[in-house]
Amino acid sequence: MNRSSNSSFTQAKVLFVPVMASEPDPRDDDESARHAELGLRKIIHVDMDAFFASVEQRDNPELKGRPVAVGGAGGRGVVAAASYEARKFGVRSAMPSVTALRLCPELVFVRPRFDAYKDVSRQIRRVFEHYTPVIEPLSLDEAYLDVTDDRLGIGSATRIATLIRQEIRAKTRLTASAGVSYNKFLAKLASDQNKPDGLCVIRPGEGAQFVAGLPIRRFHGVGPRAGAKMQALGIATGADLAAKDIARLRQHFGSMADYLFRAARGIDLRPVAAHRVRKSVGGERTFSEDIGSGAALRETLANIIDIVWDRIEAAQARGRTVTLKLKFTDFQIMTRATSLPDYVSGKAEFAALAGALLEAELPLRGPIRLMGLTLGNLEGAGDEKPPRDAAQLSLL
Numbered sequence: 001m002n003r004s005s006n007s008s009f010t011q012a013k014v015l016f017v018p019v020m021a022s023e024p025d026p027r028d029d030d031e032s033a034r035h036a037e038l039g040l041r042k043i044i045h046v047d048m049d050a051f052f053a054s055v056e057q058r059d060n061p062e063l064k065g066r067p068v069a070v071g072g073a074g075g076r077g078v079v080a081a082a083s084y085e086a087r088k089f090g091v092r093s094a095m096p097s098v099t100a101l102r103l104c105p106e107l108v109f110v111r112p113r114f115d116a117y118k119d120v121s122r123q124i125r126r127v128f129e130h131y132t133p134v135i136e137p138l139s140l141d142e143a144y145l146d147v148t149d150d151r152l153g154i155g156s157a158t159r160i161a162t163l164i165r166q167e168i169r170a171k172t173r174l175t176a177s178a179g180v181s182y183n184k185f186l187a188k189l190a191s192d193q194n195k196p197d198g199l200c201v202i203r204p205g206e207g208a209q210f211v212a213g214l215p216i217r218r219f220h221g222v223g224p225r226a227g228a229k230m231q232a233l234g235i236a237t238g239a240d241l242a243a244k245d246i247a248r249l250r251q252h253f254g255s256m257a258d259y260l261f262r263a264a265r266g267i268d269l270r271p272v273a274a275h276r277v278r279k280s281v282g283g284e285r286t287f288s289e290d291i292g293s294g295a296a297l298r299e300t301l302a303n304i305i306d307i308v309w310d311r312i313e314a315a316q317a318r319g320r321t322v323t324l325k326l327k328f329t330d331f332q333i334m335t336r337a338t339s340l341p342d343y344v345s346g347k348a349e350f351a352a353l354a355g356a357l358l359e360a361e362l363p364l365r366g367p368i369r370l371m372g373l374t375l376g377n378l379e380g381a382g383d384e385k386p387p388r389d390a391a392q393l394s395l396l
C-alpha cells in the first residue's frame with residue numbers, strides 16, 4: 001500500500017516568495033497557468049529503500065528480518081548500508097563497523113556485491129526510461145525524473161510515480177520510495193518523507209511551508225560540516241535559514257549560498273540534467289601542524305570526506321575516480337588515484353575508496369602538511385588529468 005502523505009503540511013494555498021524572475025500574479029488562481037508561468041516542472045525523485053541491504057536480504061532469505069550491515073566487519077571497516085532492522089539500533093551508513101557492533105551486537109555483516117547492485121540499478125533505469133527520457137541518476141539507486149511532458153499520457157506525475165514504484169517492485173522484488181513535486185529539491189525531500197515504501201507529493205504552493213518546519217540536516221547537500229556551521233549560527237530549521245539574508249549566507253556558505261537561499265523558500269531552479277556537463281569536485285586542507293600518525297591521518301581524511309562529499313552533493317557531481325593528494329613537509333606532492341567502472345555510488349563508497357588509498361600508503365615516509373581529495377574522471381576512460389576545479393575549491 002502506498003502511504004500518501006499530506007498531513008505534514010497544510011493544504012492551504014501559500015503565495016510563492018517572489019524570487020523568480022517574473023512574479024506570480026496573486027489574482028491568478030489557475031494552478032496550471034501559474035505552473036506554466038513560473039516554468040515549474042513535474043519532477044519525481046525515486047529512491048530505493050535501504051538499497052544495498054535490501055538486495056542482500058532479497059538474495060539471502062536468512063537475512064530477512066535481521067539487522068544487516070553491508071560493509072567490512074574488521075577494525076577499520078565502515079558500514080556502507082544498514083537494513084531498517086539495524087537502523088532501529090542507531091546503525092547508519094558511513095559509521096565505523098566497531099561502533100555499529102557496539103550499538104547492535106547481533107548485527108550481521110555482509111560484504112558488498114557492487115555487481116549485484118549495479119544489475120538492479122540497470123533494471124530500475126529501464127523502468128524510468130519507459131516513462132521519460134529526462135533522467136538524472138544521483139547514485140545507483142536514486143534518480144530525478146522530469147515527467148512534465150507525460151509522453152504516455154498518464155495524466156499526473158503522482159500516477160506515474162505510483163506506476164514506477166509498482167513496476168520496480170514487480171521487476172526487482174525491492175521497494176522504492178518516491179517524491180513528487182515541482183522541483184528537484186522538493187521532490188528529493190518528499191521521497192524521504194514516508195520511507196520505506198512511501199510516496200509523498202508536494203504541490204505548487206506548498207513548498208515553502210513544507211520546508212519551513214524541516215530540520216536543516218534534511219536539506220540535500222547539508223552534511224555534517226555545513227550542519228555544524230548552521231547550528232553555530234542558530235539555524236535549526238528551514239524557517240531559520242529563510243530568515244538569513246543572502247549576504248550573510250554567502251559569507252558563511254560561499255558557493256552553496258544561493259542554493260540554500262532558494263531552497264529555504266522551496267525554490268530550486270536546477271533542471272533535471274540528463275546530459276549535464278559533469279564537474280569534478282574536491283578540496284584540500286593545509287594543517288597548522290604537520291601530521292604523521294596513522295590515527296591523525298585517518299581522522300583528517302574522515303573530516304575531508306565529510307567536507308568534500310557535501311560539495312559533491314551540492315554540485316550534484318558524479319565521478320568514477322577518487323584522487324588522494326598528500327603534500328609532505330619537504331613540499332613533495334604525492335597523488336594516488338583509484339577508478340571504478342561506474343560512478344561512485346554514494347558517500348559510503350567514496351569514503352571506502354579514499355580510505356583504501358590512504359591505508360595503502362601507511363606508514364608514510366614522513367609527516368604531511370596538506371591533504372586533498374577529489375572526485376573526478378567524469379567523462380571518458382583512463383585519461384584523467386588532475387581536475388581543474390579541485391584547486392579552485394579551497395576548503396578553509
Ligand SMILES: [Mg+2]
Pocket residue numbers: 047048049050051141142
Ligand atoms: Mg536509497
